[in-house]
Amino acid sequence: xxxxxxxxxxxxxxxxxxxxxxxxxxxxxxxxxxxxxxxxxxxxxxxxxxxxxxxxxxxxxxxxxxxxxxxxxxxxxxxxxxxxxxxxxxxxxxxxxxxxxxxxxxxxxxxxxxxxxxxxxxxxxxxxxxxxxxxxxxxxxxxxxxxxxxxxxxxxxxxxxxxxxx
Numbered sequence: 001x002x003x004x005x006x007x008x009x010x011x012x013x014x015x016x017x018x019x020x021x022x023x024x025x026x027x028x029x030x031x032x033x034x035x036x037x038x039x040x041x042x043x044x045x046x047x048x049x050x051x052x053x054x055x056x057x058x059x060x061x062x063x064x065x066x067x068x069x070x071x072x073x074x075x076x077x078x079x080x081x082x083x084x085x086x087x088x089x090x091x092x093x094x095x096x097x098x099x100x101x102x103x104x105x106x107x108x109x110x111x112x113x114x115x116x117x118x119x120x121x122x123x124x125x126x127x128x129x130x131x132x133x134x135x136x137x138x139x140x141x142x143x144x145x146x147x148x149x150x151x152x153x154x155x156x157x158x159x160x161x162x163x164x165x166x
């Protein structure tokens with residue numbers, strides 16, 4: 001392998017990531033970023049790999065660097081949110097999920113993550129709003145239906161969900 005070719009390191013990092021070998025992915029992504037510090041994809045791979053290993057602080061740092069380098073904003077913001085979520089830092093998770101849903105208003109994963117963060121922060125009204133947006137995108141999404149049911153129960157609106165489309 002050409003030891004100075006950042007593309008080779010990035011390709012190796014991506015391959016390791018896809019095979020769920022996150023520590024090797026980190027190793028190669030660090031090299032890719034070192035040799036090409038403007039490559040946002042290297043930082044995104046690095047951030048996603050750190051997230052998968054539970055190192056949320058380094059995940060957030062590298063994912064934000066990825067955005068600063070112009071790479072993959074919507075999905076990256078969602079992963080930043082999930083990383084804050086993993087730290088139980090719900091205000092920052094909510095802010096990141098809002099950015100993700102602002103960039104892609106119909107992304108069910110980001111909408112459900114936003115609703116979950118609001119719910120765990122105790123703001124059931126805003127959680128319900130996020131889940132209703134997700135429901136409007138796909139009314140058959142099982143995860144959304146589950147979250148709507150739980151949130152309705154937390155709001156004490158009704159013991160069983162009878163009409164979730166209100």
